[in-house]
Amino acid sequence: MDVPGLGQAFAAQLVRDLRLGFRHIGQAANPLVFFVMVTTLFPLALSPSPQLLAAIAPGVVWVSALLASLLAAESLFRQDVEDGTMEQLALSPQPLSLLLLAKTTAHWLMTGLPLVIMAPVVGHALFLPGEAVPTTMAALALATPTLSLVGGMMAALTVGLRRGGGLLSLLILPVVMPVLIFGARATDMASGGMETSGVLSLLAALMLLALSLSPLAMAAAMRISLD
Amino acid sequence: MTESWKDARFEASGLELWRGDRRLFTRLDFATGSGELLHITGANGTGKTSLLRVICGLTLPETGEVRWRGQAVARSRADFHAELTYVGHRESLKADLSAVENLSFELGLRRELGADDMQDALETVGLARATDVPVRSLSAGQKRRVALARCLLTAAPLWILDEPYTNLDVAGRELVDALMTQHLQGGGQVLLVAHQNHGVRQSGTRTLEMS
Numbered sequence: 001m002d003v004p005g006l007g008q009a010f011a012a013q014l015v016r017d018l019r020l021g022f023r024h025i026g027q028a029a030n031p032l033v034f035f036v037m038v039t040t041l042f043p044l045a046l047s048p049s050p051q052l053l054a055a056i057a058p059g060v061v062w063v064s065a066l067l068a069s070l071l072a073a074e075s076l077f078r079q080d081v082e083d084g085t086m087e088q089l090a091l092s093p094q095p096l097s098l099l100l101l102a103k104t105t106a107h108w109l110m111t112g113l114p115l116v117i118m119a120p121v122v123g124h125a126l127f128l129p130g131e132a133v134p135t136t137m138a139a140l141a142l143a144t145p146t147l148s149l150v151g152g153m154m155a156a157l158t159v160g161l162r163r164g165g166g167l168l169s170l171l172i173l174p175v176v177m178p179v180l181i182f183g184a185r186a187t188d189m190a191s192g193g194m195e196t197s198g199v200l201s202l203l204a205a206l207m208l209l210a211l212s213l214s215p216l217a218m219a220a221a222m223r224i225s226l227d
Numbered sequence: 228m229t230e231s232w233k234d235a236r237f238e239a240s241g242l243e244l245w246r247g248d249r250r251l252f253t254r255l256d257f258a259t260g261s262g263e264l265l266h267i268t269g270a271n272g273t274g275k276t277s278l279l280r281v282i283c284g285l286t287l288p289e290t291g292e293v294r295w296r297g298q299a300v301a302r303s304r305a306d307f308h309a310e311l312t313y314v315g316h317r318e319s320l321k322a323d324l325s326a327v328e329n330l331s332f333e334l335g336l337r338r339e340l341g342a343d344d345m346q347d348a349l350e351t352v353g354l355a356r357a358t359d360v361p362v363r364s365l366s367a368g369q370k371r372r373v374a375l376a377r378c379l380l381t382a383a384p385l386w387i388l389d390e391p392y393t394n395l396d397v398a399g400r401e402l403v404d405a406l407m408t409q410h411l412q413g414g415g416q417v418l419l420v421a422h423q424n425h426g427v428r429q430s431g432t433r434t435l436e437m438s
């Protein structure tokens with residue numbers, strides 16, 4: 001039997017997930033709301049002094065982005081496993097790794113990309129120097145896919161558990177530490193006027209590593225979770 | 228298409244599955260060919276659904292092998308999955324999408340649909356007027372019918388049905404029987420788990436009692 005090609009299957013899965021996401025826009029916007037909320041709480045809790053805020057801005061932005069993506073990872077596969085549609089994906093003639101990669105891509109478009117777009121606003125609110133904003137956006141654009149992919153891998157592993165929430169954060173956090181370190185460093189260096197291409201390259205390398213390995217790991221983990 | 232269904236043969240040999248420290252079944256052998264229906268029955272908790280999951284390849288058995296067209300399924304999963312359709316005891320539908328959206332997505336992963344295929348299938352299962360509402364607002368029996376439409380549209384030789392009669396009214400149960408009969412006459416094969424007796428009246432149906 002002629003099975004539709006990989007590109008078609010990827011697109012179909014992506015479109016379905018985006019459509020579902022937009023029907024529950026409130027839920028999809030949760031990580032973004034969290035990101036904005038946490039970053040605006042710092043000036044209120046610490047002090048509105050521009051010097052202090054500019055000094056802590058890189059750390060605040062990156063820790064909030066990381067926590068927002070942790071929050072998002074939990075919902076990545078859970079619904080599909082609960083309503084049984086994941087079984088049908090696992091029984092389709094298409095590679096499960098491809099379909100899960102498409103799901104993760106849709107998830108990133110709805111939860112990761114908004115963080116990148118919101119970064120200038122948040123940066124401005126924290127008195128981040130204007131010249132650091134483009135670098136921060138570039139770094140976030142490279143880092144959030146890694147966060148989504150690692151999150152997807154761990155979510156696939158824990159989705160079979162009834163209360164995997166706490167475990168999920170414990171699994172994700174150690175793995176994404178390099179992303180946090182390089183990301184915050186990139187913003188920090190850019191606000192000091194330093195050359196950041198090295199750090200950005202490292203973030204890009206991490207993303208490519210996650211992109212090439214995590215689909216296979218996600219599929220293997222999902223088959224175990226469905227067993 | 229039906230031509231290639233004739234020599235398709237499903238075989239399971241020496242299947243054994245444990246759940247925790249409980250053995251669900253052991254040394255289970257059976258096979259079906261074109262035009263044959265295997266009705267798997269047994270009391271609750273005897274491992275019927277687990278058996279179907281092993282057959283599909285969702286669960287790996289401790290020992291034994293499942294073969295499709297003479298090939299071990301574990302080694303040619305995509306080929307096998309292209310030729311089966313599975314109705315689990317959940318309908319596997321997205322509650323926020325309509326029946327048509329659900330089905331066109333799933334079929335989009337499997338094959339090209341003709342222009343009228345979708346409408347025809349939904350009419351056959353008696354859902355012609357409920358195609359655009361979200362599946363959430365369909366009744367349990369209507370959801371079952373959507374799952375049956377998926378079976379039809381997949382155009383796969385091997386149907387694996389887990390309690391297809393659940394939630395269906397009398398007409399719905401007759402529909403399931405009619406669809407299975409039609410499928411068998413067309414050279415397909417059916418593995419059916421059901422508590423009640425099926426109404427397929429033709430040769431080539433057998434029963435496997437699990438205990």
